[in-house]
Amino acid sequence: MGQSLPDDPALYFSTHVFVCCNRREPGHERGSCAEKGADAIRDYMKAQVKLRKIRGVRINQAGCLDRCELGPCAVIYPEGVWYRLDSKEAVDTVLEKHVAQGGRVPELMLPAR
């Protein structure tokens, strides 16, 4: 499962970011990313990608990514790297270091399972 094959088409988006925007009812024990400001994070990230003219990148909202306790969270494919994006500064840093430069931001990354 989850393996590229030699004949697969080229990636449609070279970087595809999914920002969890799931909202649970207030007081739910797991919390939710929307409750922690995910909608604004998604909007900011989309606007910044446009502003910085980073090509080939798509920012999408997603339903519950099931890492609620660590949110607001996002996952970047095809590399499958997860981040906690809880501020505009965090978004700026991930866009610059990871998305534009292909590096990583270890202090914002979510741990392995």
Place this chain on the structure above:
Amino acid sequence: MGQSLPDDPALYFSTHVFVCCNRREPGHERGSCAEKGADAIRDYMKAQVKLRKIRGVRINQAGCLDRCELGPCAVIYPEGVWYRLDSKEAVDTVLEKHVAQGGRVPELMLPAR
């Protein structure tokens, strides 16, 4: 951009499917996946993964994946392969051939850019 690095954590989901569930107003020239039944497709796919006990797979809804004319569409990561999922039969086939067996279903795949 979009490259795995040797020190990246293991994938959190070995197969991560995003089903576009974007809804546009009726009559929009691009149409939308929700208008073509995407919500029911997502629900069916989630239920089937559970029923078939396929492990390590997450089915999520996503905002507009920007391939509206070809929808209802979904993308499977980390391999970044896109499908048109317009029926329960299409979902069954993709789950069996691609997700469970690691193959491809060329007749349902979206073309490269």
